[in-house]
Amino acid sequence: MRRYVIRRIAQAVGVLWAAYTISFLVLDFLPGDPVSAMAGAGSDAGPVDPAQLARLRHEYGFDKPVLLQYLDYLGKAVRGDFGDSISTGRPVTATLAEALPQTLALAGAALLLAVVFGGGLAVLATYTNQRWLRQLLLSLPPLGVSVPTFWIGLMLVELFSFRLRLFPAFGGDGLRGLALPAVALAVPTGAIVAQVLAKSLLTALDEAYIETARAKGAGRARIHLRHALRNASLPALTVVGLLAGQMMANSVVIETVFSRDGIGRVTASAVTVQDIPLVQGVVVFGSLVFVVVNLVVDLVYPLLDPRIVVATGRRVGVA
């Protein structure tokens, strides 16, 4: 078990390193001169003084060979230093750390809603004997993945803030401010959780052990929840892990819609002013979230399903 954990952590670090490299290649290697963008950012003044450009270039190390630049930046990144934001001049790491709690609250609430309602929908749809109810429930998830997230947010504001005046439209602190954005963010994820869980529940209900449980006289609800759901929840858990990074990314749109502070807002404004260090920090952060959540999911797996033996070093979970 310990060797497995160490191996997985090493893998995770490798993925992070590669993600950093890709973001470096994308942002520092592509056309467009970061220094002129930097000098131009925030000011609409005409052409920038060439001498000043050269000085900036030197300051940021852009006059060095690319490989040296890369190693230089990588060395700093390993120590948690992603440079300073171009627009605010503050360290990228501090900016992200400050924005993180807001986004974590939002994403956490959304994840909870997605799992509870998505999972509930799947359980109910596979449990009910009413054909119409089942069809109705199963038609919701495809709808959920087809609707733009930002539009859901705007519709919720329209309905609950402007018409019914139940929730604050924009900003807003505490639970009341969190409700609408969390619901909007939960819809696409919840829809996918529902789809995956319904599929694997139907598969599980066809298994022989269900027959055995029925033969032993277990009730329908008990069979559904204790036997089928327990086995069927593993694929859903994997999907939740895979979707965690996506949820972080969707917060860009949702936080913009609701004018909430957080990683998403930071990202949106960083892209707008071409704040390269900040965007790079966000990309690596997104990858970090993905890697950490999947690591946790993989480590939790054997606890939920004792049949999975990690000692052999076999990679568990869906690739």
Add this chain to the structure above:
Amino acid sequence: MSQGLVDDVAAGAVLGAESADRGGVPGKRRSVVRFFLRRPGLVASVVVVVLVVLAAFWPDLFTAQDPLRGTPAQLFQAPGGAHWFGTDELGRDVFARVVHGAQLSLQATLIALAVAFAAGGLLGLVAGFVGRWVEDVLMRFVDVLLSIPALFLSLALVTALGYGTVKVAVAVGIASVAGFARVMRAEVLRARQAVFVEAARSCGVRWYSVLLRHVLPNAIGPVVVLATVEIGTAILAVSSLSFLGYGAPPPAPEWGTLISDGRNYLANAWWLTTLPGLTIAVTVLATNRIARALDGEWARQR
């Protein structure tokens, strides 16, 4: 990405159906009709997609109004007979803007898919066909791409490339390369093990002939199916980026831009956000429905 995630594994089935389709027996036609009659939702989806494509190429079929020039006397008119989707803050007809916006949105979607299909397909093809360390390196690269949330990757690319419909489309396309590479590689590996590939090899056929005439045609089907599955995802991703303001510059009626413009008038003119958003949702729903039909139902029916 999300939709692809759910069933990218199951994308394999259509290949057989396509080859069986070439018989041309009279009974086949009746079964096609029955297939569609039993699925009114699918028929509606096909109609929606046809309408969107028509709107993209011939917007004048649907509206004679100017999408860019408004009538100052008719600001903020609610939807009605004269203006189906109402008018906006400059008195422009929103329906005309949605119809004309179809072109930009469809263009962006197709570019994104083409980029993802070509780049991902090539990665997967090379990885699957060459094998050994090349495969390891390429597929680890794909794994890393998967670990970066698609929207973040697109945003990084937009930061580097700049704004505009085409650039946004390319950014969305590159962000969805990974899925295509994976399916392509899996299919190439499957096709490579077929007996006819073995036979061709042992007859002394050159490697590029084996690749182009035997492996590729047998591997590409599921990748095409994945492309249809990804249409909806691409439409959503493109509209998200243009909603955030990275798409075409202001007067252009891109779908995401329409919604973000209307956002300022949410309290007094609901139609400015609701109706364009509904258009996106219906379009994505329709393409997803068709993709699902291609993906399994059609093959299972036979």
